[in-house]
Amino acid sequence: MVFILLLAWALRLLPVLDNRFHADEALYGYWGLLIGRGEDPWLAEVPVDKPPLMPYLVAGTQALFGSQRGSPWGSSEFSVRLPGLAAGLLTVPLTAGLAYSLYRERWIATVAGVVAALSPFAILFSATAFTDPVMVMLGLAACGAAARGRPGWAGLLVGLAFATKQTGLAWLPLVIGVQVANWRRRVLDLKPQVSTLFWLLPVIGLVSMWDIVRVGQGAESFWRLGIISYGGLRPIWPQELWTRLRGWVELARYLFVSPVVNGLLMAGLPALVWCGVRRPRCAAAGLDTGRYTRKSSLDLLLVAFLLIYFFLHWLWAFPVWDRYLLPLVPVLAILVGRMFSILSGCLQTAGRRAQVLSSLIGHCLLFVCLAVPALKGAQSRYPVGGDHWAYDGIEKVAAYLQNLPEGAVVYHHWLGWHYAYHLFDAPIYLAYWPTPAWLARDVQAFGVREPRYITFPSWESSARVEQALAGVGYELEPVLTTIHRDGTPSFTVYHTRALFDQ
Numbered sequence: 001m002v003f004i005l006l007l008a009w010a011l012r013l014l015p016v017l018d019n020r021f022h023a024d025e026a027l028y029g030y031w032g033l034l035i036g037r038g039e040d041p042w043l044a045e046v047p048v049d050k051p052p053l054m055p056y057l058v059a060g061t062q063a064l065f066g067s068q069r070g071s072p073w074g075s076s077e078f079s080v081r082l083p084g085l086a087a088g089l090l091t092v093p094l095t096a097g098l099a100y101s102l103y104r105e106r107w108i109a110t111v112a113g114v115v116a117a118l119s120p121f122a123i124l125f126s127a128t129a130f131t132d133p134v135m136v137m138l139g140l141a142a143c144g145a146a147a148r149g150r151p152g153w154a155g156l157l158v159g160l161a162f163a164t165k166q167t168g169l170a171w172l173p174l175v176i177g178v179q180v181a182n183w184r185r186r187v188l189d190l191k192p193q194v195s196t197l198f199w200l201l202p203v204i205g206l207v208s209m210w211d212i213v214r215v216g217q218g219a220e221s222f223w224r225l226g227i228i229s230y231g232g233l234r235p236i237w238p239q240e241l242w243t244r245l246r247g248w249v250e251l252a253r254y255l256f257v258s259p260v261v262n263g264l265l266m267a268g269l270p271a272l273v274w275c276g277v278r279r280p281r282c283a284a285a286g287l288d289t290g291r292y293t294r295k296s297s298l299d300l301l302l303v304a305f306l307l308i309y310f311f312l313h314w315l316w317a318f319p320v321w322d323r324y325l326l327p328l329v330p331v332l333a334i335l336v337g338r339m340f341s342i343l344s345g346c347l348q349t350a351g352r353r354a355q356v357l358s359s360l361i362g363h364c365l366l367f368v369c370l371a372v373p374a375l376k377g378a379q380s381r382y383p384v385g386g387d388h389w390a391y392d393g394i395e396k397v398a399a400y401l402q403n404l405p406e407g408a409v410v411y412h413h414w415l416g417w418h419y420a421y422h423l424f425d426a427p428i429y430l431a432y433w434p435t436p437a438w439l440a441r442d443v444q445a446f447g448v449r450e451p452r453y454i455t456f457p458s459w460e461s462s463a464r465v466e467q468a469l470a471g472v473g474y475e476l477e478p479v480l481t482t483i484h485r486d487g488t489p490s491f492t493v494y495h496t497r498a499l500f501d502q
Contacts, residue, residue, distance in 0.1 A: 001093060001113060008092045008117035011378040015127035016081050019380055020391040025129040027417040029080040032058030033424050042210070044217035049225035052210050053163040054131045057083045076395075076422070080129045087137035088126020092117045094140040095330040099337050101147035102178070102298050107344065107359060111337035111366065112330075118370035120377025121255045121322075122329045124385025132323045135164040139171035140330055146178040146196070154179070155196035159203025166226055170309060170327065172200070177301045181294065234317045247320040248313065254322070254384045255329055257373035261366070265332060268339040269303055276300040299338060302331050322384040340366070390459075391418070393482025393490040397455055398422035400480050400493060404451065411439060411454040436468035443496050444472040452496045453479075458489050473499050 021029070031048070034040040036059040043055060058080055065079040096113030100106065116122060125133050142157035154175045161168030179192045211221055227233055236244060256262060276296035306328060313324055344359045373382075380388060398418070401410055406427035412419050413433055423430065433439040433454075443452060454476070456462045466476055476494035484490045 001096065001110075004113050004117050005089065005092060008123075009089055011117070011123050011374055012085055012088050012126040014378045015124060015380050015386065016078065016085055019077075019127065019386045019389070020394050021077055021080075021418060021421070022128065022130075022387045022391070023417045025077070025080060025386070026421040028054060028058055028129050028131075029062075029076075030417065030420040030424065031055040032062050032080065033421065035059035036062050037424075042214050042217060042219075044214045044219040047220055047225055048214070048222050049229040050131055050165060050222060051163045051207050053160060054083065054134060054165075057134070058129065077129075081127065084128050084130060084133040085126055087133040088122060091122065091126075091133070091137050091140060091330060094137065094144055095333050098140060098144045098147060098330070099334040101144055102181075102334070103295060103338060103341070105337075105341050107363075108334070108337035108341045111340045111363065112333045114363070114367060115256070115261070115333035115336050115370065116330050118367070118374040119255060119329050119333070120257050120373045120382055121326065121384055123374060123377040124380065124382065125323060125326050128386045130323055131165040132326045135161050135168045136327050136330065138164060139168055139174075139327065142171055142175050143178055146175045146192075147182060149182070149192075151179060151192035151195040152199045155199030156203065158196070159200045162200075163203055163207050166223075167324075172196075173308075174301070174305045177305070178298075181297050181301055231317055231319055236315055236317050240317075244314055244320060248310070248325070251320070251322045251325055251384065252328075254382050255325065255332065256370065257376075257382065258369040260369040261336065264336065264339060269306075269335065272296075272299040272335065272338065273303055276303075295338075299335070302335055306331055336366075389484055389486075390457075391490070392484045394418055394422070396482045397480065397491050397493055401428065401453065401455075402426045404428050404453065407450050409446075409450050409452040411452065414457055414460060415455060436464045439465060440468035440472045440474070443469060443474050447474060447496055447498065453493060454496065455491055455493045457491055458484075462492075462494070469496065470499075475499055 031043055031046065032055055034043060034046065035055055040046065043052070048055075061079045061082045065082065066076075092113055095116040096109040099112035100109035103109075138157050138161035142154045142161060145151075145153035145157060158168065158172050158175055161171055175196060176193055179196070183189060183192075211223070215221055253262065256265075276299045309327065312318075318324060340359075340362060343362065376382065380386070394415070397415075401419075401423055404410070404426070408428045409431055410419065410423070410428050411431050411433045416430070416432060419430055429450075431442070433442070439454075446452075454465070456465075462476060469475060474496050477497045478492055479495050480491075480493040481489055482491045
């Protein structure tokens with residue numbers, strides 16, 4: 001596990017330092033600055049659609065490691081991404097620990113840890129400041145606590161997962177299922193479930209109190225804004241079935257990328273369900289009927305969690321976003337380990353030495369099959385996770401705008417969250433422009449007073465704005481152009497200049 005953890009750390013650290021902020025990451029960093037600088041400790045003056053744990057974690061890491069590029073760590077992104085990086089690393093031993101707690105087999109735990117460490121999907125999200133890695137880590141910890149007979153800790157950790165992201169409550173059914181599956185007496189005892197809920201409800205209460213305080217100060221409830229950000233939760237229309245299914249499946253293929261692992265899951269998951277439903281004696285696996293029944297029940301529980309989670313996101317109008325599939329990675333990793341254990345048990349008749357040798361060969365092949373996708377994931381070569389190089393050069397744009405004279409106006413339409421974070425202490429005024437006509441009228445009315453600047457990303461054309469400004473006697477003068485790592489332009493900063501000044 002030490003080698004696996006060191007490898008997981010190295011794979012996740014590379015994209016952390018290499019990629020710039022996604023828009024959502026910049027927003028979370030801005031929330032952290034508002035809290036840490038004491039300007040808005042309750043986040044009552046900004047629209048917030050998430051529970052409070054992640055913004056306060058980010059504020060804490062910013063206080064410890066610095067929040068701007070001049071910090072000793074040399075990167076303004078590092079401190080914001082540190083909670084996600086730590087959570088992504090901790091997910092690896094938590095996955096292995098949960099696998100061992102459930103099945104009591106070292107090989108299953110080893111395979112689960114390797115698969116979780118080398119998943120390119122997990123690597124790319126561990127290198128971000130999204131709330132999902134922390135939520136998944138806390139949910140896994142809750143399941144591990146439930147498997148080890150600590151229902152109070154399980155409830156507290158589920159509550160913290162919810163305090164990170166609303167969908168953290170999705171771990172609660174799995175926690176309860178693990179507690180039921182581990183119960184060995186004939187009469188089901190409800191004390192573990194009661195203890196779990198007893199420790200879960202106070203956390204939900206604290207989050208609700210935080211929201212009530214914000215609403216009392218004039219803010220919108222994060223529950224309402226969360227539903228709005230999801231696009232409004234509703235059952236999907238029949239004509240959306242195929243489109244959404246295709247979108248989720250296209251994203252799911254990046255969970256492991258490896259055709260061998262994907263093929264093993266496609267063939268092995270139905271086999272686990274079939275064996276779990278039929279509950280035959282499994283002489284090949286070397287287990288008696290009672291123990292196999294318990295393990296098959298755990299198989300059914302994990303597969304049921306996967307299916308319910310997937311169907312819920314498919315059949316309800318959640319946005320088809322890659323980050324929502326992250327909770328599937330550790331559960332699938334455990335099931336891959338379970339499949340390897342069953343395949344190893346099928347070779348028991350060949351002798352102990354042959355069984356161990358075949359297991360080692362199988363694990364080495366698994367490592368090789370996942371190593372190449374993991375390395376490509378560390379190089380950000382898959383379209384999941386962070387910004388995918390879209391925001392290359394944003395730090396140079398921010399550095400240029402920070403040095404503008406006091407009172408300069410910077411218009412924004414696409415980069416508002418990036419500006420809010422990177423230009424937090426800059427002595428400039430940020431102005432959102434909704435339409436080119438509005439921008440032209442504002443420049444015409446106030447353009448003589450202060451210097452005014454506007455930035456266009458490479459995916460947007462400046463033609464409409466140039467036409468609108470020309471109608472009021474102004475033009476765009478390029479003053480800075482940044483490039484992507486492949487040499488193509490990424491951002492262009494313009495200064496609005498009156499035509500008669502030429």
